[in-house]
Amino acid sequence: MVTMLRQRLELIEERIGRALSRAGRKRPEITLVAITKVFPAETVREAYGLGLRDFGENYVQEFQSKAPRLADLPGARFHFVGRLQSNKARRAAELFQVIETIDSGKIARKISEAGRSVEAMIEVKLSPEQAKSGVDPEHLAALIEAVRALPNLDLTGLMTMPPWSEDAEQSRPYFRRLRGLAEAHGLRSLSMGMSHDFEVAIEEGATHLRVGTALFGPRQRQ
Numbered sequence: 001m002v003t004m005l006r007q008r009l010e011l012i013e014e015r016i017g018r019a020l021s022r023a024g025r026k027r028p029e030i031t032l033v034a035i036t037k038v039f040p041a042e043t044v045r046e047a048y049g050l051g052l053r054d055f056g057e058n059y060v061q062e063f064q065s066k067a068p069r070l071a072d073l074p075g076a077r078f079h080f081v082g083r084l085q086s087n088k089a090r091r092a093a094e095l096f097q098v099i100e101t102i103d104s105g106k107i108a109r110k111i112s113e114a115g116r117s118v119e120a121m122i123e124v125k126l127s128p129e130q131a132k133s134g135v136d137p138e139h140l141a142a143l144i145e146a147v148r149a150l151p152n153l154d155l156t157g158l159m160t161m162p163p164w165s166e167d168a169e170q171s172r173p174y175f176r177r178l179r180g181l182a183e184a185h186g187l188r189s190l191s192m193g194m195s196h197d198f199e200v201a202i203e204e205g206a207t208h209l210r211v212g213t214a215l216f217g218p219r220q221r222q
């Protein structure tokens with residue numbers, strides 16, 4: 001398993017390297033977030049052993065059961081990238097260092113109320129075909145203002161997930177639009193790009209790539 005993971009990671013790093021050189025960018029500008037949903041804590045530990053430090057999870061409950069076996073990994077940072085329900089927001093703030101999918105003032109307040117300082121990103125919904133979560137661009141400015149006013153949230157950027165397409169080029173307009181919105185609001189981080197389209201995301205300015213399948217192989221259904 002570790003050998004396979006190492007090979008996949010090498011391939012991903014080659015893909016990242018080629019995209020960076022096309023874009024005239026440098027590796028330290030990119031954080032590779034390994035999306036470990038559905039995989040056991042042991043998989044996270046293997047990835048950590050290969051040098052990965054940022055991990056993404058989609059379900060609060062699932063991560064809650066893995067977290068005790070991951071408490072001894074210095075420097076590991078856990079990102080929440082799933083749909084956040086308000087009744088789980090407080091727990092998420094206790095478990096994760098980064099919450100990438102804030103899409104309402106209510107959720108943001110609940111996270112802040114947990115009293116722990118959390119890095120925050122806002123998920124933006126750029127088209128009706130996208131996942132149900134995410135704030136509409138017309139409400140983004142107000143949400144940014146609300147999040148910035150909260151004591152325990154450090155707002156660093158925006159996140160999006162374009163509608164699925166086999167053709168990575170289909171994601172480009174979404175990535176470009178997200179970058180424009182981030183620049184307009186003085187936000188430096190852009191979480192965009194998954195296994196099939198992260199090269200395009202790098203070309204469009206991504207700072208955080210969320211990669212699952214290309215690292216760990218296909219996921220079994222939960």
Ligand SMILES: *Cc1c(COP(=O)(O)O)cnc(C)c1O
Pocket residue numbers: 035037058081082161194195196210211212213214
């Ligand atoms: C599952 C997931 C990913 C990873 O997708 P892959 O195609 O497996 O790389 C990235 N972001 C989010 C929000 C996800 O839910």
